[in-house]
Amino acid sequence: MSVTIFISCLLVITVAGGEVLPDEFQRQFDVMIMAKFDQLEAKVRDQEIQLKTARDEILSLKTKVQQLEPVLEENAKTKSRSVDGNPIVAHKAMAATSSALFVPRTCHEARESGLPEFKESGMYWIDPDGLKIGDGAIYVYCNMTTGATSVGHDSEATIDIPKCSPAGCYSRPIVYNGGSLKQMKALAEISADCHQTIQVNCLGGPFTVKGIDYAWWTDVSDNKQNFWSGSDESDHTCQCGIENNCVRSDLECNCDANVAVPLSDNGNITLKGVLPVTKLNFGQINHNGGSHTLGKFTCSGKPTYAFYPSSCADLWRIGYTLNGLYPVRGSKRVEFIYCDFSLGQNVQQETIGYADVKTQAVEFYVQRSDEYSSTTPSVIPFNVKILNEGGAMDMVSGIFTVPKTGTYLFDFSGISNPVDGVFSVVFNVNDEKKASTLADDPGQFTMNLPSIWHLAKGDTVKLTITSGILYSDDKNGPLVHFTGILLEEDIFEP
Ligand SMILES: *[C@@H]1O[C@H](CO)[C@@H](O)[C@H](O)[C@H]1NC(C)=O
Ligand SMILES: *[C@@H]1O[C@H](CO)[C@@H](O)[C@H](O)[C@H]1NC(C)=O
Numbered sequence: 001m002s003v004t005i006f007i008s009c010l011l012v013i014t015v016a017g018g019e020v021l022p023d024e025f026q027r028q029f030d031v032m033i034m035a036k037f038d039q040l041e042a043k044v045r046d047q048e049i050q051l052k053t054a055r056d057e058i059l060s061l062k063t064k065v066q067q068l069e070p071v072l073e074e075n076a077k078t079k080s081r082s083v084d085g086n087p088i089v090a091h092k093a094m095a096a097t098s099s100a101l102f103v104p105r106t107c108h109e110a111r112e113s114g115l116p117e118f119k120e121s122g123m124y125w126i127d128p129d130g131l132k133i134g135d136g137a138i139y140v141y142c143n144m145t146t147g148a149t150s151v152g153h154d155s156e157a158t159i160d161i162p163k164c165s166p167a168g169c170y171s172r173p174i175v176y177n178g179g180s181l182k183q184m185k186a187l188a189e190i191s192a193d194c195h196q197t198i199q200v201n202c203l204g205g206p207f208t209v210k211g212i213d214y215a216w217w218t219d220v221s222d223n224k225q226n227f228w229s230g231s232d233e234s235d236h237t238c239q240c241g242i243e244n245n246c247v248r249s250d251l252e253c254n255c256d257a258n259v260a261v262p263l264s265d266n267g268n269i270t271l272k273g274v275l276p277v278t279k280l281n282f283g284q285i286n287h288n289g290g291s292h293t294l295g296k297f298t299c300s301g302k303p304t305y306a307f308y309p310s311s312c313a314d315l316w317r318i319g320y321t322l323n324g325l326y327p328v329r330g331s332k333r334v335e336f337i338y339c340d341f342s343l344g345q346n347v348q349q350e351t352i353g354y355a356d357v358k359t360q361a362v363e364f365y366v367q368r369s370d371e372y373s374s375t376t377p378s379v380i381p382f383n384v385k386i387l388n389e390g391g392a393m394d395m396v397s398g399i400f401t402v403p404k405t406g407t408y409l410f411d412f413s414g415i416s417n418p419v420d421g422v423f424s425v426v427f428n429v430n431d432e433k434k435a436s437t438l439a440d441d442p443g444q445f446t447m448n449l450p451s452i453w454h455l456a457k458g459d460t461v462k463l464t465i466t467s468g469i470l471y472s473d474d475k476n477g478p479l480v481h482f483t484g485i486l487l488e489e490d491i492f493e494p
């Protein structure tokens with residue numbers, strides 16, 4: 001509209017002027033007109049883009065509405081039934097509404113859900129490594145009769161293998177729909193079985209002869225493989241090798257015959273831990289006419305869990321994806337672990353430990369091999385180290401510094417040798433007397449001082465003697481013993 005108005009205006013000016021405009025004025029006028037036109041053109045382009053965006057938005061909304069329709073229908077049905085006051089029906093309605101947000105991890109899961117929107121076989125979005133964590137969802141084919149998930153790729157059609165000479169000279173990377181190998185790995189991990197079929201037509205061009213690989217495929221972990229069928233990674237073979245019907249009985253693959261006649265091999269790779277195929281390499285090809293056809297990566301079922309989960313990875317396989325503290329099976333009892341699922345199956349795990357699964361062990365056992373005497377109260381130092389796990393015991397000063405808050409068990413034993421009446425060994429926490437043992441008869445007595453304390457990180461523990469002699473000698477072996485062990489760690493230190 002504005003274009004028309006502007007042009008008619010221009011005409012009016014030209015006509016009304018009636019005479020030739022001065023050159024300079026004409027030039028400036030042209031520049032101005034051109035600038036105006038550019039502006040208008042930009043505006044029109046802008047409008048076009050906006051229109052297209054709006055159209056796309058409408059299309060996308062239409063699709064969404066179509067997807068929601070069955071859900072809403074179900075919702076309406078259950079709601080009308082809930083008029084008779086059945087509370088279970090009301091729950092059902094809520095579940096149907098929330099199902100609109102349900103993105104299954106596999107087609108198996110979609111089928112198991114029994115939701116109406118997953119009835120028909122077809123293309124669906126799934127998220128094997130977990131919704132809202134790991135990599136984005138992938139678009140796959142679901143066979144809803146079998147519950148099988150098939151991931152397509154860019155090399156499903158038959159592709160010619162050109163002539164080329166060194167081993168592996170022809171190379172074809174396989175690009176999966178969605179592109180995420182992490183999602184493929186996740187899919188395999190949470191499925192019972194996976195397989196991928198391959199067919200190769202050859203006119204010469206052996207796979208593996210006398211242990212030399214001329215052809216191979218690359219697995220999901222970037223390893224070269226030369227088994228073309230079955231699940232035995234260590235065995236170069238094709239389907240004819242497994243069935244013992246290759247063209248030459250001494251070979252495992254027809255193509256290994258390496259003759260200039262058309263032959264073919266096929267295989268069904270079923271080792272799910274190495275699938276899918278990520279690259280194909282062929283070589284030593286002296287004739288045109290060869291080709292390869294690689295099937296979709298297909299997985300079905302779900303693994304059986306005949307065990308209690310013992311790690312965050314187990315929990316992820318079962319389907320947990322919310323970060324948090326979970327109880328799992330430990331070596332001796334149920335333990336708690338903190339799971340961070342934000343990386344999908346590469347879940348981060350932190351053990352919150354008790355007695356046998358401490359995040360870091362703290363234990364010491366030190367001795368004195370000679371007698372220690374003092375005329376004033378003083379800290380007992382030690383000179384024999386049996387154990388000092390965690391390094392918290394300083395033998396020279398005789399001071400144990402608590403490395404982490406928790407409950408500790410200590411034990412002391414030694415032989416008294418009172419000089420003038422009373423001899424006492426005192427257990428101190430932060431210079432404060434907490435416990436003691438005492439001998440007040442002349443002669444030698446065994447003194448014991450076991451105790452359990454809840455201590456905070458940074459607290460110090462030491463044994464002091466009053467005046468007297470703590471007896472020990474090398475001949476009878478060290479007779480003064482001091483041990484300590486962290487029994488139970490405080491999970492949440494303030
Ligand atoms: C589903 O899989 C079964 C078994 O492989 C097959 O017979 C059937 O044709 C498949 N259905 C569809 C719709 O792909
Ligand atoms: C490949 O193996 C899988 C699993 O054993 C099986 O379900 C599938 O039918 C096989 N496909 C072919 C073409 O043999």
